[in-house]
Amino acid sequence: MAPFIIDGKGIAERIQEELKPRIAYLSAKNFQPGLAVVLVGDNPASQVYVRNKEKACAKLGIASFKYHLPGDVKPEEIFDLVEQLNQDTRIHGILVQLPLPPQILEKEVLYRISPDKDVDGFHPYNLGRLMIGDPIFLPCTPWGVQELLLRSQIEVEGKNVVIVGRSNIVGKPLAMILVQKAKGANATVSICHTRTPNLLEHTRRADILVAACGVPEMIKGDMVREGVVVVDVGINKVGDRLVGDVEFESVSRRASFITPVPGGVGPMTIAMLMANTVKAAERFYTRQTGEFCPGA
């Protein structure tokens, strides 16, 4: 039977719709959420991601502030910019588009972002809060994966979730989200990586398989069991085609649910970024006025 194709684009649009009343509430108080996006260099993929984030802000009435720095920028210049954005009261979320050029240590920049404005959820403070099950800002892509599953009525509790990839921005935080004692979680999670012997043994026993390895179409049909739920986080340009980390055709013959690329996890990442920005703005508003925000 053909699998159910999870409509990430549609789900992401609904999430953004749900943010509108929260933004309108703030707007009625003459307060507009603001997101700063820092782009360094001329990486074409990063430029597309930044443009999509700006478009999403414009659609929702979130102010976006773009800072485009040259690829040969000195680390101190980025540090100064981040500090300036931390102090700027128009800005409630700061996003530094990754990857950064080699002369800049990513963690040196990410650790300087105020945890209150860390809408990407990459600051150790926010990752620590996630780990102990008391999160404020969840990293957008893994949170998007959880929301996709929740809103597709796919039960995660008690399931064997196998994640291929252990990056700090996708694999590890996703494992941490899905293993929590919480709604949309309570899974038994395994994380696989390049040092995992017998990857097949792991992928074949997955009830839910998440591919986040950055290798185009690496997960093939014979690596999964019948009825598996497959979430493909990958975005790879192969020639003029955009493909995931999953070979869609062969895997979809066995899967019960599968996310497409494009139109799966990608739009969710942006929707969750918007959700984090609105939350950051609400928290800022409450801190400043002492007034509770109903959506927060």
Ligand SMILES: NC(=O)c1ccc[n+]([C@@H]2O[C@H](COP(=O)([O-])OP(=O)(O)OC[C@H]3O[C@@H](n4cnc5c(N)ncnc54)[C@H](OP(=O)(O)O)[C@@H]3O)[C@@H](O)[C@H]2O)c1
């Ligand atoms: N949809 C979105 O919004 C979104 C957001 C972020 C990323 N992405 C995409 O998601 C994918 C993963 O991104 P990332 O930043 O997490 O990638 P990454 O930092 O390159 O990490 C890739 C991970 O996959 C593992 N891996 C690579 N080849 C493997 C293999 N043959 N067998 C087992 N494990 C393997 C690596 O293992 P080691 O640790 O051992 O090297 C590493 O942990 C990419 O395609 C990226 O473009 C999409």
